[in-house]
Amino acid sequence: MKNDHQTDEPGDQEVVIRVRDLEVGFGERLVMKKLDLDVYRGEILGFVGPSGQGKSVLTRAVLGLIPKRSGTIEVFGQDVDKLSTERRRGIEQRWGVLFQQGALFSALTVRQNVQVPMREYLKLSDRLLDELAMLKIEMVGLKPDAADKLPSELSGGMIKRASLARALSLDPEILFLDEPTSGLDPIGAGEFDELIATLQRTLGLTVFMVTHDLDSLYTVCNRIAALGDGRIIAQGPMDRMLASDDPWVRSYFHGKRARAATAARH
Ligand SMILES: Nc1ncnc2c1ncn2[C@@H]1O[C@H](COP(=O)(O)OP(=O)(O)O)[C@@H](O)[C@H]1O
Ligand SMILES: [Mg+2]
CATH class of the missing domain: 3.40.50.300 (P-loop containing nucleotide triphosphate hydrolases)
Structure with missing residues (x-):
C-alpha cells in the first residue's frame, strides 16, 4: 500500500499541540533541550x-504526567x-492515550477497562456505560465476547485493541x-x-x-x-x-x- 495522503507542510492548519522551548530533565540529565x-x-x-x-x-x-523545567505546552490553544x-x-x-506499558488494569475485564475513563469523567447510568463500552469494543474490531474477558485471556493484538477502545472511551479529539x-x-x-x-x-x-x-x-x-x-x-x-x-x-x-x-x- 502506498501512502496516498501525505501532504506538504501544513500551512494555515490549526495547531492543536504547540510545544515551545521545552526542557525536561531528571537529576543531572536534561532529556528535552528547548524542544519545539x-x-x-x-x-x-x-x-x-x-x-x-x-x-x-x-x-x-x-x-x-511529568513536570517540565521550562518552556510552554499549549493544547487546543490553552497553556496547560x-x-x-x-x-x-x-x-x-x-484526549485519549494508549501508553507504551501497562496498558490495561489486569483485574478488570475489557468492558470495565473501557469504562474507567467514563466513570471518572462522566455521570452515566450503568446501562448507558455498558452500551457505550460495547460500541467502543466493536469500533476497534473486537468481538462482543471480548468484553467479559480479562487482559490475561487476550492475545497481544487484542490487548492493543482493548487499550485503544479505552483510549477512545471519551470520544477524544x-x-x-x-x-x-x-x-x-x-x-x-x-x-x-x-x-x-x-x-x-x-x-x-x-x-x-x-x-x-x-x-x-x-x-x-x-x-x-x-x-x-x-x-x-x-x-x-x-x-x-x-x-x-x-x-x-x-x-x-x-x-x-x-x-x-x-x-x-x-
Ligand atoms: N520518571 C523518570 N525518572 C528518571 N528518568 C526517566 C524517567 N522517565 C524517563 N527517564 C529517562 O529519560 C530518558 C528518555 O526515556 P523515554 O522517554 O522513555 O525514551 P524513549 O524515547 O525510548 O521513549 C531515558 O534515559 C529514561 O531513562
Ligand atoms: Mg518510549
Missing part, C-alpha cells in the same frame, strides 16, 4: 527517534500550566499512541495501522504516534518528526525525511530495514 513541536489538527504525526531519547517523556510531559482544575479536566476529556504496534507480528501490526487510519478518518482524530515501525510511518503517517539529543532534528512528510542529511535520520530511513519496508511496497 507543532501538531496539526487532523494529522497523524509519527514521532521517531533512538530508544531512550525521550519520546515517551515528551508524550508524558504533554499529558502533564495555567489551567484551573476544572479546565484541565475539560482538556483531559478531549487527540489520540496519543506510544509504540502501538510494538510486540505485534507484521500482519497484526499492519491491521492495527489500518484500524488507526480508518478511525482517524471516520472520527476526524488528530493522532500523535510514537513508533519504531517503518511500515506505520510509510502507510499511515502524514508527517514525521524525529527526536535527537533533546530536540527535533528533522520533520515533514516522508520525502522530507528521506532527503534529510542528519546521520541518524539517514541511517534510519535509508538503512537495511528501511530498504526492506520500501521494497515491500513496490
